[in-house]
Amino acid sequence: MSPSPVRALVAANLRRHSRDKVGLFFMVVMPFVTILFVGMALGGSATGQDRIPIGVVARDSDPVATAVLRRLEANPDLAIERMDAEEQVRSGVRTGALAAGLLIPPGSTDLELVMTQTNGSGMAARGMIDVAVGKVAAVLEAVRAAEAAGASPAEAEALVRKAQTESAQVAVSTSGAAESSTPRGFAYTAPANVLLFTFVNSMAVAAALAESRRLGMIRRSLAGPVRERSVLLGEVLSRLVIAVAQACLIMVVSTLMFDVSWGDPLGVAAVVGSFCLVSTGAAVLVGSLVRSPSQAPAIGPPLGIVLGMLGGCLWPREVAGETLNMIGYLVPHGWGMDALITLTKPGKGLGSVLVEVAVLLGMAALLLGISLVVFRKRMRTSN
Structure with missing residues (x-):
């Protein structure tokens, strides 16, 4: 032919x-x-490996803030920036320097999420924050349940500390897998x-x-x-x-x-x-x-x-x-x-x-x- x-x-x-x-x-x-x-x-x-910046205002002495920060910092997809004032976080979110912000009042479980919801990074940050806060909330509920069942505060604290360690290991493993799977x-x-x-x-x-x-x-x-x-x-x-x-x-x-x-x-x-x-x-x-x-x-x-x-x-x-x-x-x-x-x-x-x-x-x-x-x-x- x-x-x-x-x-x-x-x-x-x-x-x-x-x-x-x-x-x-x-x-x-x-x-x-x-x-x-x-x-x-x-x-x-372009590479899919950039970390998402999140600004956080929290006190180191606050147990809720410490637990949430530990969760967020264990996530390799996030870059946690500690800030001193709410306005710093809000300004960073407005200008796009931060994908989202998290305000943790001392002694309170009412956390405030700051975001514009105009891009995928902000939505991704919100999802990761929700996961971290949800796990901390589950641990707090476990403490209350242990104390309600008759455990002393010290025993409840020991159980929670063990649960935090085990779940943190799972969180790190899961986050690492998520990072490598989808750019x-x-x-x-x-x-x-x-x-x-x-x-x-x-x-x-x-x-x-x-x-x-x-x-x-x-x-x-x-x-x-x-x-x-x-x-x-x-x-x-x-x-x-x-x-x-x-x-x-x-x-x-x-x-x-x-x-x-x-x-x-x-x-x-x-x-x-x-x-x-x-x-x-x-x-x-x-x-x-x-x-x-x-x-x-x-x-x-x-x-x-x-x-x-x-x-x-x-x-x-x-x-x-x-x-x-x-x-x-x-x-x-x-x-x-x-x-x-x-x-x-x-x-x-x-x-x-x-x-x-x-x-x-x-x-x-x-x-x-x-x-x-x-x-x-x-x-x-x-x-």
């Missing part, structure tokens, strides 16, 4: 897409607008948008396949000295080139603009390449099934966004809950996100994501197989 007809078909499709100004906007501009604003909302960290800021939104926009824009350009059928371009190609498999290969490669170009553009610009670290190049190439094949198969399938060019953008991108939601491309998957997380593994985005996040961890490479790559390749093979069968049937019939 001569490669010339394939090259000509790929070049013709790429020229057509390059003249679509709306499509170019969503491929070239929209991904980075999304990365910027969502990344800032989630903390604005924040640009470190999360950049990989998420690689998958989201590669899939969504691949689905959007599926309209060109329906347009080619509508105009009779494919039938005219087959009427000439062009084999059917050349047309099939040309259309598939056209979508694959667009998917790869979209993914590479987001990765390169995210690295240069937001200092995103992707991890092992070989592992990233395997994951992104596999996902591009999945996107290509989905694009060809949608382009083969729809009857008019207007149907593809009406069906494909919304479907891609829904799949991105399920796969954790719009928010961290742990926020969605266990049920949605399990559903997320039914779509390629969930496997792709797990793989890309794993590769950002130190010492992780291709060997750490072989399962995810295998699943993505299996999904790609299934989609490409079905799409080529459907596309071949549509080529031999009318629109």
